[in-house]
Amino acid sequence: MAAGERRGGAIRSGEPAMKQKLYLNLDAAVADIPDGAIIMFGGFGGAGFPNNLIQALARKGTKNITAITNNCGTKEGELGLLFKNKQIQHVIASFPGPHSFIFQEQFAKGEVTLELVPQGILCERMRAAAAGLLGFYTSVGVGTEVAAGKEERVLDGKRCILELALHADFALIKSQKADGLGNLTYRLAARNFNPIMAMAAKTTIVETEEIVPVGAIEPENVVTPAIFVHRIVQAKGLRYAG
């Protein structure tokens, strides 16, 4: 964060965190996402997508979104809905995917722009943002199109390129369980990108299959600690075939 943001002097009391986090409906949870927002979307291979929140974002109608995501939707499902509504302007993704028809059409017409990032580097750039790191050196991408325009050097005898932290205003993620404080667990491989994005975004909004009492998740089994979660809304998961 910038020095100016931090040097605000006295701290003013807010509402208790617990009261602030629980939202009663999906639309309220995304109501303040403005046009031009940078948004991370969890999910991989049909699992762990925050499809209820995506639908709410479609209803809200936020435009000119920069979407950070592994893929670009499955037909009209997942992010496909937001492409269909022409809400997304720029994508930072690893693998748009074979069923991202609407995205592909808009990409071909130049209506949407794309930065392709190796999947692990996409994760690592988000984690760098989460961890307060500015950037890192990796040998992934050296000598490939991915290295174009990036600083290259040799460290420890290896060619490597500089990759920068990737921040977002919001993360929309999906969990299996959430307690009222925001501690999360994920089901099986529906975990995927969700915990990383939860850590990386300024405001993390989670749709959860189930809200459990505070203390119901064993402290040793919490996957995403409450500190990373800002809004919680319960919703039965939606899944798209594809």
Add this chain to the structure above:
Amino acid sequence: MAAGERRGGAIRSGEPAMKQKLYLNLDAAVADIPDGAIIMFGGFGGAGFPNNLIQALARKGTKNITAITNNCGTKEGELGLLFKNKQIQHVIASFPGPHSFIFQEQFAKGEVTLELVPQGILCERMRAAAAGLLGFYTSVGVGTEVAAGKEERVLDGKRCILELALHADFALIKSQKADGLGNLTYRLAARNFNPIMAMAAKTTIVETEEIVPVGAIEPENVVTPAIFVHRIVQAKGLRYAG
């Protein structure tokens, strides 16, 4: 790894991983740690120290160790034993600690050298090694003694310094449970550095309170996946007052 290490051609079958990992005694588990080895030692605040393995390493008598650790022992306990035996030559640590008397004595005499690293940066440098990253930029340490001799630049409008990946030949760690494959869980705050070091070292040796059947740890609750663990030995934990 260097290109030469990787381009070895055909892969030769080894023993099954499971058979290789279980060791029947502590001495066998550390028997091949050579003089001059770079070793990470888990533990923080008296919790999660691999004290049985440290004792075995003392019996083994390995010399000229570079120790990567949060602190430098509690009197003769924890790493204190290895300092007492003059087995450690160089330390990379965050907080040697108020009871690291033997280390302090040797440090004052110049018998042991020390690189002081901020605690989170120590973690992050180990994680960079684990993750195949060469280095990263952080604003931690800018303008302090820690920045001495390090590359400094401005990224995203912030002054930052380059920190390099920190590798080790061995990690000696402690877990609560291990299955025969090497999946680990930790008890409460005895987790601390142990999972990071397990990921960062070439060979990770774990002393565990308990060996449980394969499958007894829920896949969603595994903290250290088996891929990071190379040797497992059961031992009742030892704790030092201090």
Add this chain to the structure above:
Amino acid sequence: MPDKPRLTREQIAQRAALELPDGAYVNLGWGIPNLIADYLPKGITVYFHSENGILGMGPRAKPGEEDYDLVDAMKVPVKLIPGASFFHQADAHLMTRGGHLDLAVLGGFQVSEKGDLANWKVPGAKGSGGIGGAMDIAAGAKKLMVCMEHTTKEGAPKIVKQCTYPLTCLACVTTIVTDLAVIDVLPEGLVLRETAPGWTAEEVQQQTEARLITRGRIPEMRSA
């Protein structure tokens, strides 16, 4: 004037406790900051973070109830509050560096008028010294409060134009609570917010090397 009563360490902690917002994620450092948890105002819930991988630390464990696998960063056995979680030390410092803590409270040897902090090493002290988590915490917390005595035992000011002790972090401190005053570090400089009972702004300024900005009447330090 140096004989006027100053706040005790406990009173500094008590005043500092009033700065903790309800629902905040907070890390308390060594020394006076560590006393703050004992003085939380009623009805306030704070989620205490420990750099060894705990969120949701509760009070110190009572004698006989200690579990030495559940200690804070000072090695003191603690309890958990409901909704606590454990994680490894890299994730603990991802939280500190990454701006996830609403507030950190550290002790200090010196704070400069720009909010630079020196708190890890005394020049000329014997031994190796140690950094611990201080640099990560100072660099990353959204707000950083420093609790310390206003002057050294020898009477030298600790709020200075420029730190002469080895630095922990540049331009990181947002509020200073001492045995004489509450001071905010703002873009325009050090702004005196409150003074200890019986101390005038001028008297506090005399104990301070850096210039303090005063606006109107400065109220007395609150205690509850």
Add this chain to the structure above:
Amino acid sequence: MPDKPRLTREQIAQRAALELPDGAYVNLGWGIPNLIADYLPKGITVYFHSENGILGMGPRAKPGEEDYDLVDAMKVPVKLIPGASFFHQADAHLMTRGGHLDLAVLGGFQVSEKGDLANWKVPGAKGSGGIGGAMDIAAGAKKLMVCMEHTTKEGAPKIVKQCTYPLTCLACVTTIVTDLAVIDVLPEGLVLRETAPGWTAEEVQQQTEARLITRGRIPEMRSA
């Protein structure tokens, strides 16, 4: 000679399966590599890694037993073997990049004589393309085996002096298994280890742009 029988995709997978060491941690990519799990030799246990955060993937789920929260990187519902674990995608790629996988097997468009791999983008193809995990996996696995047809459908060699397709990773391939041969990428160059039944070393060389090093009599490709 182009009419001589070549191995099928399944036979390539079957031969490649013999390269999997017992107890190894292995990632299988799209295409032929994904077939390998069906041909594991008996008595061998391999721990399959998936970049969406699974270690210890078992066979594909039978019809009616699918759980769509448990899919591999190709979105196919799978089962687990005992001792499996889940982790997030950043840790999954910490494993790929960090040298923790004993072996990765990827498909390929081209492999160069230096072991460069091109496998993610066909020049001039329509659409956005996609990288997925291939670059991280290729850069980090201890050993990288590529399984592919020896030549394109048009008969052009895919083992070349220099890749003309967009690169995935430089100097990463250690072994190539095709429908005509098994080739090791060694510091001295591409060493022909086995040829398909009925194919001589010379005939394989004719289908290969890069020079193949042959040492003595080249045995026939093993199948079990």
